[in-house]
Amino acid sequence: MKLxxxxxxxxxxxxxxxxxxxxxxxxxPLPVEGVSPAVSPTPSPSLPPADEVAQAFLQAWQxxxxxxxxxxxxxxxxxxYPEDLFGSIxxxxxxxxxxxxxxxxxxxxxxxxxxxxxxxxxAFQTDQVGDFGVENQMNLSFVQGxxxxxWSPALVFPQLSDGTQVRMITQVPSRGNIYDRTGLGxxxxxxxxxxxxxxxxxxxxxxxxxxxxxxxxxxxSGLRARYADVNPSWYVPLGRxxxxxxxxxxxxxxxxxGIELREAWERSYRPELIAPHVMGVIGPIPxxxxxxxxxxxxxxxxxxxxxxxxxxxxxxxSGDRGRRLEVVSAQGVQIAVLADKPPAESSNLYTTFDxxxxxxVQEILGRRTGSIVVLEAGTGRVLALATYPSFDSxxxxxxxxxxxxxxxxxxxxxxxxxxxxxxxxxAGSVFKVITMASAMEAGGLSAKSTFNCEGVWNGLGPELPxxxxxxxxxxxxxxxxxxxxxxxITFYQVGLVLNNLDPAILPDYAxxxxxxxxTGIEIEENAGMVPDPVWKMETKGEGWAPGDAVNLxxxxxxxxxxxxxxxxxxxxxxxxxxxxxxxxxxxxxSDPKDPxxxxxxxxxxxxPISPENxxxxxxxxxxxxxxxxxxxxxxxxGLEMQVAGKTGTAESGxxxxxxxxxxxxxxxxxxxxxxxxxxxAGMGGEAAAPLFRQVVEAYFRINPSPGTLSSPxxxxxxxx
Numbered sequence: 167m168k169l170x171x172x173x174x175x176x177x178x179x180x181x182x183x184x185x186x187x188x189x190x191x192x193x194x195p196l197p198v199e200g201v202s203p204a205v206s207p208t209p210s211p212s213l214p215p216a217d218e219v220a221q222a223f224l225q226a227w228q229x230x231x232x233x234x235x236x237x238x239x240x241x242x243x244x245x246x247y248p249e250d251l252f253g254s255i256x257x258x259x260x261x262x263x264x265x266x267x268x269x270x271x272x273x274x275x276x277x278x279x280x281x282x283x284x285x286x287x288x289a290f291q292t293d294q295v296g297d298f299g300v301e302n303q304m305n306l307s308f309v310q311g312x313x314x315x316x317w318s319p320a321l322v323f324p325q326l327s328d329g330t331q332v333r334m335i336t337q338v339p340s341r342g343n344i345y346d347r348t349g350l351g352x353x354x355x356x357x358x359x360x361x362x363x364x365x366x367x368x369x370x371x372x373x374x375x376x377x378x379x380x381x382x383x384x385x386x387s388g389l390r391a392r393y394a395d396v397n398p399s400w401y402v403p404l405g406r407x408x409x410x411x412x413x414x415x416x417x418x419x420x421x422x423x424g425i426e427l428r429e430a431w432e433r434s435y436r437p438e439l440i441a442p443h444v445m446g447v448i449g450p451i452p453x454x455x456x457x458x459x460x461x462x463x464x465x466x467x468x469x470x471x472x473x474x475x476x477x478x479x480x481x482x483x484s485g486d487r488g489r490r491l492e493v494v495s496a497q498g499v500q501i502a503v504l505a506d507k508p509p510a511e512s513s514n515l516y517t518t519f520d521x522x523x524x525x526x527v528q529e530i531l532g533r534r535t536g537s538i539v540v541l542e543a544g545t546g547r548v549l550a551l552a553t554y555p556s557f558d559s560x561x562x563x564x565x566x567x568x569x570x571x572x573x574x575x576x577x578x579x580x581x582x583x584x585x586x587x588x589x590x591x592x593a594g595s596v597f598k599v600i601t602m603a604s605a606m607e608a609g610g611l612s613a614k615s616t617f618n619c620e621g622v623w624n625g626l627g628p629e630l631p632x633x634x635x636x637x638x639x640x641x642x643x644x645x646x647x648x649x650x651x652x653x654x655i656t657f658y659q660v661g662l663v664l665n666n667l668d669p670a671i672l673p674d675y676a677x678x679x680x681x682x683x684x685t686g687i688e689i690e691e692n693a694g695m696v697p698d699p700v701w702k703m704e705t706k707g708e709g710w711a712p713g714d715a716v717n718l719x720x721x722x723x724x725x726x727x728x729x730x731x732x733x734x735x736x737x738x739x740x741x742x743x744x745x746x747x748x749x750x751x752x753x754x755x756s757d758p759k760d761p762x763x764x765x766x767x768x769x770x771x772x773x774p775i776s777p778e779n780x781x782x783x784x785x786x787x788x789x790x791x792x793x794x795x796x797x798x799x800x801x802x803x804g805l806e807m808q809v810a811g812k813t814g815t816a817e818s819g820x821x822x823x824x825x826x827x828x829x830x831x832x833x834x835x836x837x838x839x840x841x842x843x844x845x846x847a848g849m850g851g852e853a854a855a856p857l858f859r860q861v862v863e864a865y866f867r868i869n870p871s872p873g874t875l876s877s878p879x880x881x882x883x884x885x886x
Contacts, residue, residue, distance in 0.1 A: 216282030224270035240314025264293035337488030342512035359412025360430035366398030368424030433563035443584035446474020447562035485512030537586035546746030594816030597721030661719025673698035737839030740830035801855035813850035825853035
């Protein structure tokens with residue numbers, strides 16, 4: 167007769183309902199609503215109360231004091247369950263169920279003679295499935311002068327036995343997709359079948375390995391090593407196959423003890439590889455990050471974002487994992503569900519890209535080593551970002567081999583480097599925009615300040631002559647003209663003037679244009695570096711020399727910038743002075759009609775220049791592309807749209823310099839800002855400016871003028 171039934175026969179005792187949970191205050195259990203007070207019949211006068219032993223056992227459980235619990239077991243239970251086995255059962259359950267605390271409460275006791283029954287409730291708090299409660303019953307027997315708990319695994323959970331076990335099932339929602347701004351897929355989920363084993367359930371290992379080797383098309387001799395040292399009750403994934411392959415082998419595999427099939431998803435990227443450095447990749451949890459990810463509830467076999475938006479967007483793309491705590495048979499068949507926390511839907515990322523335009527920009531860059539950045543000039547949206555050399559993202563979604571991963575990392579061309587945001591280069595003459603702003607704002611110079619360029623400058627002494635790119639010199643020239651024709655000697659002199667006033671002026675202005683600090687874009691980036699007297703003393707132990715300022719004035723010295731920083735700075739020049747934080751994320755949404763977050767322009771500062779002086783610079787940049795004296799005139803001759811920009815030719819440490827062109831279009835009311843850098847490609851006006859023009863024509867849908875543009879395969883290239 168069950169304890170509840172016996173209690174019903176006692177004087178006016180109430181039948182106890184099942185306990186579904188407990189309330190707590192200050193860590194102590196409170197009465198469960200709807201549960202009658204405990205009914206404890208008076209024990210036989212010759213025997214002590216059994217519920218005192220039950221209470222001591224339950225309190226020891228709350229403390230995880232397994233030796234104390236074991237000491238209260240009946241002699242027969244101690245024979246059946248050695249102490250190490252007893253403790254290991256509780257530890258395994260606690261670990262698998264992620265139990266953090268327990269609160270126990272006796273509900274009723276029945277002690278007619280030398281046996282007793284005690285009804286109790288346990289409220290569990292867990293890390294992964296929340297709180298849940300269990301009602302259970304403890305049997306005790308009076309043997310050898312004491313009460314002892316007649317123990318079995320059912321005293322942990324009623325459904326547990328010697329032939330069953332507790333298993334936590336992770337319910338992973340489908341990973342969110344990454345789209346372009348119009349909703350076209352860039353990185354999406356495709357359904358596949360994951361095949362694994364539960365080692366403890368394998369009956370014929372030879373047959374299991376033979377079947378898996380055939381289906382997974384791998385040498386089965388290495389499969390065993392992957393599960394040899396894991397907990398026998400754990401599921402170990404061994405490979406993935408297409409949904410069609412999984413269906414073909416389903417009956418054979420699912421009927422083989424030890425093999426388990428699970429529905430899974432595989433990341434799929436566009437075959438034409440749209441912005442792979444921005445999309446990023448996913449991969450298995452790196453060993454050095456395992457503790458961090460597991461603390462967030464990730465399973466041992468899950469894939470996480472390694473780089474790009476896949477990594478930045480992990481909290482949104484992965485959703486919230488669900489958990490189901492089950493009791494299962496030795497064959498893995500579900501017997502009972504103890505607790506269930508459903509998964510929360512993941513969100514999708516919508517990028518600021520238009521897929522077609524991004525692909526066009528990638529084709530314009532072709533196989534040239536370098537990058538192109540296109541920003542919306544008045545908001546900071548990244549409209550396109552191309553970099554080469556590149557890589558195939560799909561290698562990672564299929565599970566890249568250690569050999570292939572190492573090959574990519576060791577490739578001297580650095581295909582994993584996002585040159586647009588992580589490539590650090592001297593800015594070359596593009597930096598003269600900042601030098602000119604500093605000269606007019608802090609150096610006491612004006613647009614009409616006059617300089618003399620004879621091709622050679624001895625301002626640092628005859629032993630340190632400096633030359634202009636135009637060997638014959640530019641003659642008498644104003645500051646505004648010097649920017650248009652990129653006169654080096656003018657800017658050497660400006661750098662020296664600024665340094666004599668204060669060596670910090672030029673570095674400070676560079677930083678206020680956004681250089682030397684991260685832009686805040688969502689993906690990986692290099693902050694770059696702006697040298698100054700403090701930096702030089704701290705890193706080199708040397709004082710700042712006039713030559714440092716002179717070199718910095720033309721974008722050389724130790725200056726390091728990224729194409730993204732230059733594009734953002736030129737966007738600010740074109741839009742009237744506002745520096746925006748670049749973004750590649752347009753919105754985050756599980757439902758595109760009701761986004762959780764939507765892009766808003768984020769101003770991060772104003773470039774330090776008055777409207778009047780800014781107008782001077784804008785006119786000089788326009789003349790660089792539209793007048794015969796301009797360094798980019800040949801590249802833009804015949805273009806239907808007016809553009810403004812600056813060429814740059816930056817020393818690279820090799821024979822061929824890096825080629826730059828950065829600017830905006832249209833010149834009078836900019837919609838886009840563009841930065842192009844080509845590594846070791848020569849002069850900026852010859853190598854980079856033509857690509858800038860092609861981007862403008864692609865964006866504004868302008869038909870190219872015949873014979874004026876280089877093809878995507880022209881110039882220094884790298885093999886794919």
